[in-house]
Amino acid sequence: MQLADEWVEYVAATAITAHARTYHMAISRLCEYVDKTLGPQAEAVSLTDQGLFDLLVDWELALPESYAPASTYPSVMAAGLRVLVVRRDDHPDRDVAPDLAKWARGPALLGSGEKKERDEFERQEKRVLVRAAWQSVHATRKRLDEGWAMAEQGQHPDDGSWTSIADLLWGLAREQITPDDIRRRLPPSREWPPDLAAFAAGTDRDPHPQTARLQLARQLFARLYPHTFDLHAFRVLLMDATGYTSEEVTGFGEGQVEFLPKGVRLTLIKNRAGLLRHRAFRDQPAPADRPEPKSEGDEKITVDWPRREVSAVVRQLLDMTTRVRAKAPHVTGTLFVVAAVRGDYTPEFDKWKPQSRNSFSNWLDAAGVEIKGDRHIGRMRKSVKVEKAIVTEGRISDAADDHTEETFAGHYAQGTTLRILSGRTIATAQQHWFDKALNxxxxxxxxxxxxxxxxxxxxxxxxxxxxxxxxxxxxxxxxxxxxxxxxxxxxxxxxxxxxxxxxxxxxxxxxxxxxxxxxxxxxxxxxxxxxxxxxxxxxxxxxxxxxxxxxxxxxxxxxxxxxxxxxxxxxxxxxxxxxxxxxxxxxxx
Known part of the structure; x- marks a missing residue:
């Protein structure tokens, strides 16, 4: 109760919201520990008790047992409880045992948690990932082209039919109808023609009667505008082509794009580090050793080499999001904009916000890409760093061209990168001694x-x-x-x-x-x-x-x-x- 009173007053005084629950967790964990340790005597425990010092120390040291080795929760909870005890000790009318106050003001017994750095994707995984991203872009382009072509063939549903896919697309494309009109005007899903029911179901077997109209509205919107799932592929391609973070490649708008005769210049913003970069990305000429299309008899065999030029990816993204950006003039700081139909049938044109159901991991499953280890997009940047370390033969000063050398060594010098750097160091040392031996x-x-x-x-x-x-x-x-x-x-x-x-x-x-x-x-x-x-x-x-x-x-x-x-x-x-x-x-x- 003493700690709870301090917590309530502290939250009210500081107006904190994000970490308020942490203090509550710390109080609960401490009470559970005291109950388990002291049994029936726990009810009489107070912050004025001299013998509570050892109990608090043992509780703090025992916190990591319930969490993963890299978790920061134990240190955060221990720090929160110390804050409450110090606050109570500072109050003139509230007593705290001297040794408890000394514990609360003393050094922390727990570290902040060991951060486990992610390793890069394997080269084969990265190759498959980039190929899947290009296939996703082509599939999205084909879907949108077919959707707008079908919309051109329709008419207003009042003149045609409210169960015609082409007529519904025509109405939505020209803003003659809204998703809410679809909710009100369409008959029950059991009366839909088979083609409309199959269209609304998508990859599902049958549309659920309760959500069939919402499913249909979302499927229609997906034929006209890119949705959240589609933009994962562009993020993968831009990170692969530029080597910059997810935050940077999704954080530039049309005003930060300048096309050059042979490339593109982007203004990249990294909010976490407060950096503003102007980077030019030149188009790479076709490799001289790239095989030309071969012929077998009269049949041409062509090889689809995916382009990794930044300009090609940006042009595709600009073109694909043109209609969405026209309907979202309030979004100017990013090209990653999507269209969606909310649960209340309200159309939404806004910036890209990958949700849990549309996460990168879900996109990997949908694309059929198998990844070992953590399914995190940040590993793509590390993969590019590994390639850069290979090209620069392990020289940190060259590989860390957009970092300080300390940051590069702390965040990227693991796994393959570390082996390359180590191999470079060993080879340099051996060459030094060999040259010295011979000369x-x-x-x-x-x-x-x-x-x-x-x-x-x-x-x-x-x-x-x-x-x-x-x-x-x-x-x-x-x-x-x-x-x-x-x-x-x-x-x-x-x-x-x-x-x-x-x-x-x-x-x-x-x-x-x-x-x-x-x-x-x-x-x-x-x-x-x-x-x-x-x-x-x-x-x-x-x-x-x-x-x-x-x-x-x-x-x-x-x-x-x-x-x-x-x-x-x-x-x-x-x-x-x-x-x-x-x-x-x-x-x-």
Whole structure:
């Protein structure tokens, strides 16, 4: 009762309406929890009780148990109850226990709920969705054209018949009759001719006697004007073609459309972010690889390629809603306008308002499109973002062209987009290390090319004539590479023969790797692979990380044919890898 009094006064003082029910829910949930916890003693509980602190804390922490993980209701209800307790504590004539007031003014124990971001449509789903949208547009166009053509064939129902579809369409098209006239002038549905009964029923088997006239009026209007269901297809096509939100593609009117010689410029408004954008969308030329219509004998085979140009969709939408916009001059901020017949037989020409029975999910069912996961139109925008991320190779600065990078990362970097971004990061890092391995000053020099490396070629890379001759003769072969000066190695004293070959040759500036070294490199790769299985990643990276990166860079530069030929040499016993005995001691490390 104490909390209820505060709630009543708070609602009256603030005049809130939308969230008033939340406070009521919080009070009810708390009372239920206290009743369940204290049993018969609950009746005597008051906000002045010192021992109620632990009970309120337990109640707040238990709230999420009845809701989904991402629900915000628990935190909202807990915050609402805190407001009521604080309000009561602020009143000079109302007592609240000090620890309860401290709880109410303290930090919230619950978060606002983890928001689960929707993933994009699969590419096949999106392709089917766009195709279904175009089919819906064509079907709507055909239905309206047939309806107006039939209306031209009719006459006033008083001169013709009130049970003639053509005459009823004629009267509605010319505003000579109203839906209410249909209600008053038509006979009972049991006396209708079969064609009129079937027309009114639509996809249903038979019109219901109680609603038959209303069904008929709505079916007649649907032959003359687009209805709510029809415009879902245009929203899908505009979101696919522009990549902008549902709010933006349905929020521009005729005054915000400017057709260009090869495209269209739209003024897009995003109310939530307070953004006004002027965007030009150019028509894309036909792809060069698009197959031309083929012929089989005398019969032409044509392929219906749906156009994704924004200008084509906008022109269709403008044309299809012309008559509705003429009857709804009060609607200027959107092209998404529809005609309907209300339950009281009043015709309504107004902006598009998808209702629960005409939702995007219902449109998917009617179009026969199967979608996995959440049936939300917002996933279409994410699908376009994924395509943009693919085109930009995962560069956030390019993919987030209509967002801040933080917003893009928070709302769109999930699912496929996240994998693309991650793959781009990994590929960039690998390329950096590969390039560093091949171009580092103190690393090996790799000579790739045909097997017949001649002395003149080697001399052109900076070797002396004697060094080039020795390399070709194999006199400087150190196992996995050749060495231009084994007595001046970076790992030994000057003048002494290198003591770490061939284990460190892939990290040495004196090393020269020729195509003939490929079999030994493959054997060395096997050796390092074995070490990776027995050493911790940290130990392997510290001891062999640079050699492994350099080795992978060299091997990745070889063609499959070269690798296959080298494997044949290994299998034939023509290539061996001589390693010092110390190379195996790391197995005990």
């Amino acid at each position: 580092r000053v103190d690393g090996p020099t790799v000579v790739s090319g045909p097997e017949d490396i001649d002395q003149k070629l080697l001399e052109g890379t900076g070797l002396s004539a004697q060094e080039a001759e020795d390399l070709i003769a194999g006199q400087l072969d150190m196992g996995v590479s050749h060495c231009k000066d084994p007595y001046q190695g970076p790992y030994s004293r000057p003048g002494e023969l290198c003591a770490v070959a061939p284990l460190r040759c892939l990290e040495c500036r004196n090393a020269w790797i020729l195509p003939s070294n490929l079999p030994q490199l493959l054997l060395f790769e096997r050796h390092l692979e074995r070490l990776r299985t027995v050493l911790t990643p940290q130990a392997f990276g510290r001891l062999w990380g640079q050699s492994w990166v350099n080795l992978r860079a060299v091997l990745n530069d070889r063609t499959p044919e070269e690798r296959a030929q080298a494997l044949k040499h290994i299998e034939a016993g023509q290539a061996v890898l001589d390693l010092p005995l110390a190379a195996n001691t790391e197995f005990d490390a």
